[in-house]
Amino acid sequence: MTLQLAIVGSGPAGYYTAEAAQKLNGGDVRIDIIDRLPTPFGLIRAGVAPDHQSIKAVSRRYEKTALSDNVRFVGNVPVGDGGISVDELLGLYDAVVLATGAPTDRPLGIPGEDLPGVLGSAAFVGWYNGHPDFVDLAPPLGSDAVVVIGNGNVAIDCARILAKLPEEFEGADIVQHAVDALGTSQVKLIRIVGRRGPHQVSFTPKEVGEMGELARASPVVDPAAFPPVEEDEALEPGLRKVVATLRAFAATAPDPDKPVRVYFDYFLRPVEVLGEGRVEALRLERTRLVEGRAEGTGEMIDIPCGMVVSCIGYRTLPISGVPYDDRGGRFVNQDGRIAPGLYCVGWARRGPTGTIGTNRPDGFAIADLIASDITPSDKAGRTGLDALAAEKGIDIVTFREWQKIDAAEVARARGGAPREKFVVVDDMMTAARS
Structure with a gap:
């Protein structure tokens, strides 16, 4: 009997799980990959930096899976409130896997974080990547100073996008509304702040190196932030390269012909966003390392700024009816099992950790769990889903129809760009039905 499998979420975790289920079950599986948007690929499309096109090329692997005879992309289908419930899916499929990722920002948890001008990185990245949820974000780029909180690749991506000239986006799929806004930006000072020091950053060498190649911006690092150079030898190789690049920035004077400065500020913990009706400054507490952890010193500093990116x-x-770990920001699960027939994978299972490739072994592990747990039955699967969607007035988008959206985006690309994304769902649907 054929296994009927539904995967909710069409990002890397979802497609790797589908690929694994195919390899494990051969032709004895039918897989529906369900997404609330008409477009597949999740964070590959809307989360990866638009000027990092080589990373986005992994979508070709997912396309191969999507075009298999026993896999179907089911776009424009919300799961949960206002759409199809998880219980309804469990009634139609032998197993349901939640691969919904982690699309919302973790709150800062400090006073003033609700002031206009405080943006989460999911929102800011979604804005310049053309995600329909964030098209109206309107970041306040009229200020001359922005603070970016965090010491990982997302933080450095946000800082790099803010620092670039429009012509530096040639070959990128950044959307036009973002290019236009960034082209008139008044930002001249960008501060990337972290609670700990250069030895504790989560940057990768490529991302840090790019900060030294910007046309109008110079990186600035305080030499006093570093421990003795001899301690670099104990770092793992990738981090050692990152620290070497940061040390080089610290040893080089900013280019006087470049008007923008990007400061890498260490040993600072945000405690309050200040302002009347909008962001005017960020208050931070100086920290020190105690057994590898950041400990507050009680000394406060205020950094004037008109925008904060967390x-x-x-x-x-x-999702209604699914146990949720509010503290961890993920579904309650035991090694990927949530309840009989219900599983989670990727960031929805383990939280937002690891790289895109980390999701591949995760997907294969979940496919193994399903194979050991589930005996295929005579559930309706995709025919049942189609009937239920029609009953609820949900207009399904298939992968072939996504390819029409894709072709239309490529056709409307500005010079040098791979595509110009549609940022409104109705426009996507018009292209899908063309």
Whole structure:
């Protein structure tokens, strides 16, 4: 009997799980990959930096899976409130896997974080990547100073996008509304702040190196932030390269012909966003390392700024009827099992950790769990889903129809760009039905 499998979420975790289920079950599986948007690929499309096209090329692997005879992309289908419930899916499929990622920002948890001008990285990244949820974000780029909170690649991506000239986006799929806004930006000072020091950053060498190649911006690092150079030898190789690049920045005077400065500020913990009706400054407490942890010293400093971008982590969105770990920002699960027939994978399972490739072994592990737990039955699977969607007035988008959206985006690309994304769902649907 054929296993009927539904995967909710069409990002890397979802497609790797589908690939694994195919390899494990051969032709004895039918897989529906369900997404609330008409477009597949999740964070590959809307989360990866638009000027890092080589990373986005992994979508070709997912496309191969999507075009298999026993896999179907089911776009424009919300799961949860206002759409199809998880219980309804469990009634139609032998197993349901939640691969919904972690699309919302973890809160800062400090006073003033609700002031206009405080943005989470999911929102800011979604804005310049053309995610329909964030098209109206309107970041306040009229200020001359921005603070980016966090010491990972997302933080450095946000800082780099803010620092670039429009012509530096040639070959990138950044959306036009972001290019236009960034082209008139008044930002001249960008501060990337972290609670700990250069030895504790989560940057990768490529991202840090790019900060030294910007046309109008110079990186600035205080030499006093570093421990003795001899301690670099104990670092793992990738981090050692990162620290070597940061040390080089610290030893080089900023280019006087470049008007923008990007400061890497260490040993600072945000405690309050200040302002009347909008962001005017960020109050931070100086920290020190105690057994590898950041400990407050009680000394406060205020950094004037008109915008704060928080890059401190993400959370999975809760779904009605699914146990949720509010503290961890993910579904309650035991090694990927949530309840009989219900599983989670990727960031929805373990929280927002690891790289895109980390999701592949995760997907294969969940496919193994399903194979050991589930005996295929005579559930309706995709025919049942189609009937239920029609009953609820949900207009399904298939992968072939996504390819029409894709072709239309490529056709409307500005010079040098791979595509110009649609940022409104109705426009996507018009292209899908063309």
